[in-house]
Amino acid sequence: MTENTKTGSKNWRPSTTLVHGGTMRSPFGETSETLYLTQGFVYDDAQAAEARFNGEDPGYVYSRYANPTVTMFEDRIKALEGAEAARGTASGMAAVTLALMACVKAGDHVVAAKALFGSCRYICETLLPRFGVESTLVDGTDIEQWKAAVRPNTRAMFLESPTNPTLEIIDIAAVAQIAREAGARLVVDNVFATPLFQSPLSLGADVVVYSATKHIDGQGRCLGGVVLSDEEWISDEVMPLIRHTGPHMSPFSAWVLLKGLETLPIRVARQTETAGQIADFLAGQNKVKRLIYPGRDDHPQAEVARRQMRGGSTMLAIEIDGGKEAAFRFTNALEIVRISNNLGDAKSLITHPATTTHQSVGEEARAELGITDGMLRLSVGLEDPLDLLEDVEKALAAV
Numbered sequence: 001m002t003e004n005t006k007t008g009s010k011n012w013r014p015s016t017t018l019v020h021g022g023t024m025r026s027p028f029g030e031t032s033e034t035l036y037l038t039q040g041f042v043y044d045d046a047q048a049a050e051a052r053f054n055g056e057d058p059g060y061v062y063s064r065y066a067n068p069t070v071t072m073f074e075d076r077i078k079a080l081e082g083a084e085a086a087r088g089t090a091s092g093m094a095a096v097t098l099a100l101m102a103c104v105k106a107g108d109h110v111v112a113a114k115a116l117f118g119s120c121r122y123i124c125e126t127l128l129p130r131f132g133v134e135s136t137l138v139d140g141t142d143i144e145q146w147k148a149a150v151r152p153n154t155r156a157m158f159l160e161s162p163t164n165p166t167l168e169i170i171d172i173a174a175v176a177q178i179a180r181e182a183g184a185r186l187v188v189d190n191v192f193a194t195p196l197f198q199s200p201l202s203l204g205a206d207v208v209v210y211s212a213t214k215h216i217d218g219q220g221r222c223l224g225g226v227v228l229s230d231e232e233w234i235s236d237e238v239m240p241l242i243r244h245t246g247p248h249m250s251p252f253s254a255w256v257l258l259k260g261l262e263t264l265p266i267r268v269a270r271q272t273e274t275a276g277q278i279a280d281f282l283a284g285q286n287k288v289k290r291l292i293y294p295g296r297d298d299h300p301q302a303e304v305a306r307r308q309m310r311g312g313s314t315m316l317a318i319e320i321d322g323g324k325e326a327a328f329r330f331t332n333a334l335e336i337v338r339i340s341n342n343l344g345d346a347k348s349l350i351t352h353p354a355t356t357t358h359q360s361v362g363e364e365a366r367a368e369l370g371i372t373d374g375m376l377r378l379s380v381g382l383e384d385p386l387d388l389l390e391d392v393e394k395a396l397a398a399v
Ligand SMILES: *Cc1c(COP(=O)(O)O)cnc(C)c1O
Pocket: 091, 092, 093, 094, 096, 117, 120, 160, 164, 189, 191, 192, 211, 212, 213, 214, 223, 224, 225
């Protein structure tokens, strides 16, 4: 390595960090980061191998443990988040599962907000109990419910904010305080806010997780995730799980996601601006019963959003008057916005949560979460805002 900007300078602003942070150049001095597509590493002699394995030489051993391209991704996002340590994973769900498993053992208890990404809810409600970890799901916006759910054996709390798909905002600092008093670690899934608009660690959370599949890639190419926290917890609790169970990020995915980080600020800024324009347009339409957008004053938790977020959202939710039939008619009339359950993409995507992402949670849970049959979730992309507004307006006329 001839040049190693590693975590970069503390004085760099986010956009600079995301272009240069973590870069490790080979002796060839390449401009773009190198893709180290290798499983293992060779040693000059037997003594060198011994030193790698006993930790005297911190070099690489095997890509299930660490890989230079993955390290570059981890150092870059770690610098942006202001975390001591980061570990890349194969997907967002690998990151969530690892983070929660690293907090608990059989006999412990987890408190989580009810409004979770479907698979996150499965981890808390179904998977952890199979291994002797009980969980309580609460209405995340009601701070009293978090307090009331605490037990002597509570070791982790888990939330997303804004939530999927209803974009509720949970007061992270208030939940962090309850977690601290309970001796539990607070894990925040920060996908919807992105690292640019919300910094859970500075609000008192202990762990931040991302599905890098979403805005960090942002162009629909590969899956990835990351767990960020303090150095001690990552090396003592997360690393053994990664080494021995194998959910590490692949070098190829790390390379794609590293390049994704470079353009993250301009993509998210543009998508958020367009989402705000579409939200303002939809808010005034009589076929739209309800519009939920975290950047507007009529959002139910607008005050909390202002306190903990630095921007609105690339996502919005609407409830079309007329239930499932009207929501389907609107969706099918769209020409530019594509139907997909993904989000954070360059392409605008719409999904009907009740029949897709939240079909499996059941009618009762959907009612509790406010996911009605007329609700649609829109992820705003990078198309021209005027084309998107025309598309939405035309689809609304078809309802
Ligand atoms: C997509 C998503 C996940 C899961 O990420 P994958 O990369 O698909 O495994 C977790 N949490 C939230 C909020 C998500 O949007």
